[in-house]
Amino acid sequence: MPAAVFHGRGDVRVEEVAVPRPGPNEVLLSVAAAGICGTDAAEYAHGPSMFPVERRHPATGHLGPMVMGHEFAGTVVAVGDELDPGLVGRLVASAGSLCCGACWQCARGRGNMCESYAAVGLHRDGALARYVTTPLANCVFADEHGLTGDAAALVQPMSIAVHAARRSRITPEERAVLVGAGGIGAFLVYVLGRWGVGVAVRELVDERLELARRLGAAPLEEEGGPPAVVFEVSGTVAGYESALATLPRGGRLVLVGIQKRPHPVDLGRLTVSELEFVGTNAMVYQDDLPEAVRLVAARREGWADVAPTALTLDELVPHGLEPLTQGRAPAVKMLVDPWANASRPTAFARRKESHGT
Ligand SMILES: [Zn+2]
Numbered sequence: 292m293p294a295a296v297f298h299g300r301g302d303v304r305v306e307e308v309a310v311p312r313p314g315p316n317e318v319l320l321s322v323a324a325a326g327i328c329g330t331d332a333a334e335y336a337h338g339p340s341m342f343p344v345e346r347r348h349p350a351t352g353h354l355g356p357m358v359m360g361h362e363f364a365g366t367v368v369a370v371g372d373e374l375d376p377g378l379v380g381r382l383v384a385s386a387g388s389l390c391c392g393a394c395w396q397c398a399r400g401r402g403n404m405c406e407s408y409a410a411v412g413l414h415r416d417g418a419l420a421r422y423v424t425t426p427l428a429n430c431v432f433a434d435e436h437g438l439t440g441d442a443a444a445l446v447q448p449m450s451i452a453v454h455a456a457r458r459s460r461i462t463p464e465e466r467a468v469l470v471g472a473g474g475i476g477a478f479l480v481y482v483l484g485r486w487g488v489g490v491a492v493r494e495l496v497d498e499r500l501e502l503a504r505r506l507g508a509a510p511l512e513e514e515g516g517p518p519a520v521v522f523e524v525s526g527t528v529a530g531y532e533s534a535l536a537t538l539p540r541g542g543r544l545v546l547v548g549i550q551k552r553p554h555p556v557d558l559g560r561l562t563v564s565e566l567e568f569v570g571t572n573a574m575v576y577q578d579d580l581p582e583a584v585r586l587v588a589a590r591r592e593g594w595a596d597v598a599p600t601a602l603t604l605d606e607l608v609p610h611g612l613e614p615l616t617q618g619r620a621p622a623v624k625m626l627v628d629p630w631a632n633a634s635r636p637t638a639f640a641r642r643k644e645s646h647g648t
């Protein structure tokens with residue numbers, strides 16, 4: 292099958308690889324669509340830092356060129372030995388993440404902090420290919436919600452936003468400010484809006500600000516009252532400083548964007564003003580994935596404004612990774628359809644048939 296294989300920095304090739312076989316508790320998916328994000332762009336431009344191309348991954352054992360793609364949905368076409376063959380035909384969205392279920396972090400419900408954490412498409416072969424394997428445990432059934440394959444591919448990035456919102460412990464009685472509404476920030480605006488939280492957005496790009504308003508953000512001038520929570524999603528020093536300057540006494544600063552280098556912190560102010568700095572990373576699929584699929588399905592008008600196009604595998608580098616790397620991505624979310632021979636508009640019209648209950 293054709294697959295987008297990461298060989299090294301700036302070196303992603305579409306080449307023929309073997310169709311993978313599902314492990315005992317895994318499903319083999321025919322990939323409907325797979326998203327790419329800043330993590331993929333960072334590996335492409337500056338990596339490999341996370342991809343186990345030069346060093347073997349301790350949990351997955353992967354070493355060498357790797358198929359990319361960690362945000363994906365697909366139809367089950369085969370199941371591992373332990374699973375019910377009746378699952379064939381189901382449309383699932385995968386979290387991609389893999390945790391052991393046995394360490395102390397997993398025991399306290401922090402699977403994303405698992406001592407042997409890994410992810411499909413980050414630490415073993417992923418879904419920028421026609422087929423991918425993933426454990427059934429990290430999947431949700433997207434067909435039960437009437438989702439298309441394209442909509443189902445948005446469940447993973449939505450779950451990252453759900454996790455960040457959950458980490459903030461925000462309530463509808465509190466207000467939020469969000470800095471940076473490109474990428475995951477746009478999904479986070481939508482989650483907060485659906486949870487009944489008023490959120491004002493700081494975003495320099497006009498089209499992103501307009502999209503944030505359609506997704507549920509209040510215009511900044513309607514901010515009204517200090518924010519109990521400030522989400523810093525840009526990952527820039529300027530964004531961090533803007534977020535910190537906005538934070539009231541007793542406020543919580545949720546650092547979603549990953550800062551590139553260390554930055555001094557006024558710990559005296561943190562103590563005296565009872566500030567909380569909250570980190571958030573990936574998601575806990577048991578907790579965040581069911582809410583994410585519910586929220587993707589809840590937007591009746593679909594997601595064409597967030598993810599308008601599905602690229603072909605051959606277009607991944609020139610029309611996906613390169614623009615993302617250069618900060619000129621044409622959409623909040625870029626999808627890839629590994630079966631397509633030409634880029635196509637995405638489809639979000641709800642499916643009538645639904646499986647299960
Ligand atoms: Zn991602």
Ligand SMILES: [Zn+2]
Pocket residue numbers: 390391392393394395396397402405406407
């Ligand atoms: Zn674990």
